[in-house]
Every structure is written in C-alpha cells, then in structure tokens.
Amino acid sequence: MEGEITNEKILARLSRIEGQVRGVARMLDDGRYCIDVIEQITAARRALEKVALLIVQRHMNHCVKNAMAEGRGEELTEELVGSLDKFLR
Amino acid sequence: MEGEITNEKILARLSRIEGQVRGVARMLDDGRYCIDVIEQITAARRALEKVALLIVQRHMNHCVKNAMAEGRGEELTEELVGSLDKFLR
Amino acid sequence: MEGEITNEKILARLSRIEGQVRGVARMLDDGRYCIDVIEQITAARRALEKVALLIVQRHMNHCVKNAMAEGRGEELTEELVGSLDKFLR
Amino acid sequence: MEGEITNEKILARLSRIEGQVRGVARMLDDGRYCIDVIEQITAARRALEKVALLIVQRHMNHCVKNAMAEGRGEELTEELVGSLDKFLR
Structure with missing residues (x-):
C-alpha cells in the first residue's frame, strides 16, 4: 500500500472488481x-x-489526522472503529 | 435461503452487487x-x-450429495472445507 | 486436514488456543x-x-452424510449453511 | 466502546474468552x-x-495520535492498516 492513495488507483481496483463479479x-x-x-x-x-x-x-x-490536530481525534477514532466492527460482522 | 437456488436468483444478486460496486x-x-x-x-x-x-x-x-451416494463424499467434503478455508482467509 | 478428525486432535488445538488467549x-x-x-x-x-x-x-x-442417506440432507445442509452465515458475520 | 479502554477491561474480556474456549x-x-x-x-x-x-x-x-503530532503518523497508519489486513485474512 505504497505511494499516495489516489481516487484513480481506487477506481481502477473497483473497475477490476466489477469485472470479477461479472466473471x-x-x-x-x-x-x-x-x-x-x-x-x-x-x-x-x-x-x-x-x-x-x-x-x-x-x-x-x-480526516483522522486533522481531527486529532483539532482535538476531535477520539471521536473520529471511535467512528472508524465502529465502521471496522460492522465490516468484520 | 428458501426455495430452489436457481442460477436466475444468483445472477440477480450478482447484478445488484455489480451495482453496489459501481455505487x-x-x-x-x-x-x-x-x-x-x-x-x-x-x-x-x-x-x-x-x-x-x-x-x-x-x-x-x-454435487456433494451425489458424491456421498457414490462413496466419494469425504473427498468432496474435504475440497469444500478447503474452499471455505480460503474464503475465510 | 488429513486423517480422522478425532476429539483428541480438536481438544489439543483448543488447548493451544486457550494458551494463545492467555498469551x-x-x-x-x-x-x-x-x-x-x-x-x-x-x-x-x-x-x-x-x-x-x-x-x-x-x-x-x-451427520450430513447420514441425513442425506435418510432423505433429510437438504434440511441439515440448510442448517449448516445458516451456521456458516453466522460464523462469517 | 465507551469510556477509557483500560487493561482491566480487556483482561476481563480475555478471561471470558478463555472460558468460552474451555466451554x-x-x-x-x-x-x-x-x-x-x-x-x-x-x-x-x-x-x-x-x-x-x-x-x-x-x-x-x-500511539498513532502521538506519532501524528511528531510527523510519523503515516508510518504508524501504514503499520496499523497492514495489521488489519493480516487480521482479515
């Protein structure tokens, strides 16, 4: 997971996944x-x-980095962990 | 997971998943x-x-049912469990 | 996953897992x-x-093999798949 | 996932898990x-x-919060995401 994570890179992966689902x-x-x-x-x-x-x-x-700099880090961390929790379920 | 599991039903789900990925x-x-x-x-x-x-x-x-009737059940069971193992990883 | 799957083999694995959790x-x-x-x-x-x-x-x-021989295979298959579904969630 | 996440709380959960494995x-x-x-x-x-x-x-x-304040945030983020990746596999 090296380099800048651009929308282009992610969209290319999503396009491949669409192809896999069609497959x-x-x-x-x-x-x-x-x-x-x-x-x-x-x-x-x-x-x-x-x-x-x-x-x-x-x-x-x-987002989390900025939130941490502004003192809202714990809030976004909890939100992200809640999202990971749903992802695992 | 009720009723006969037809290709049509599965293809309809796959088509929705394609839509989700595009989403x-x-x-x-x-x-x-x-x-x-x-x-x-x-x-x-x-x-x-x-x-x-x-x-x-x-x-x-x-497939597994037929294999069991023909005495090849353990073989297909092992194959399926191996496939589930990869799925979980 | 070769050989007979005895209780002994599974219990040995569970005992190692207990050790991992204690770890x-x-x-x-x-x-x-x-x-x-x-x-x-x-x-x-x-x-x-x-x-x-x-x-x-x-x-x-x-269990599933016996059920299939007795014509109750689909029932146990549905039960097992439901159990795998909960496992994945 | 409310309140301070103390070692005590996590150890209590681990002790219950040990009991589940023994179960x-x-x-x-x-x-x-x-x-x-x-x-x-x-x-x-x-x-x-x-x-x-x-x-x-x-x-x-x-750890991540401190690393972000010190400019090492991306490094620890990559480490954590790599760890989540292994967890999912």
Missing part, C-alpha cells in the same frame, strides 16, 4: 464447477477488502 | 465521506458472502 | 506493543477458525 | 451437536474480534 456471473452461465465459482467470489471479496483498507488508510492520513 | 466508485467521484464509502463496501462484501453461501448450499445439495 | 493477556500485562498484541489475537482467531472448519468437516462426513 | 472443549467431551459447538466457536471468535478492535482504538488514541 462470477459468466461462470454460472457456463455451468462451471461450484468450487471454481467460490474461488472467484473469494478473489472479489478479498479485492473489496483491500479497497476498504486503502480507504481506511486514506481516512486516517487525512 | 462505491460513484461515491468516491462525488467526494463522499470515507466512512459512508466503507459502509457501502461492507454491504457489497456481505452480499458477495451471501452468494458464496448460496453456491455452497447448492453444491452440497447436488 | 494475549500476558502481553497486555507486560505492556507489549499494540500491533504485536493484535498479531497474537489474529493467530488465536485463525486457530479458532481452523477448529470450526474441522468440526464442519466432521459434521459433513457423519 | 467448546467441554461441549466436545459431552458429545454436543456439531452446530451448537460451531455456535460457541462463533461467539468466542466474535469476542476476540471485539478485543482486537478495542486495542486498535486504544492504539489510535495513543
């Missing part, structure tokens, strides 16, 4: 073996997690 | 708040998990 | 670095997942 | 139904996740 649909249409379909879903899910983590990282480097 | 991209374009974006990713990830579970269920009701 | 407590007592503590929790969580998967595998090779 | 072992000894055992493992896993999130929250409110 799952195509595999179903083609009657591919269930385990292979699950593997493709696993890849898309993992790719979504990476995008979420990139956004978490960017959020911390900007 | 994440649109939110980024619109400069929406990071936590809201993560929430949308959480929804897409959860929806992908549901699709994976539907395919697991269908796999058990057909 | 997390000890790390907190010792004031260890947060990231190292999270890594130890990650290991314990992963080990718990492995135990869950072993029990899923055993369940399929016995 | 899983006892359920196996008692020959309890697989699905019930998996449910207990789910509870222990979820409780471990909550502890991990409490430590993440504390880490952000202290």
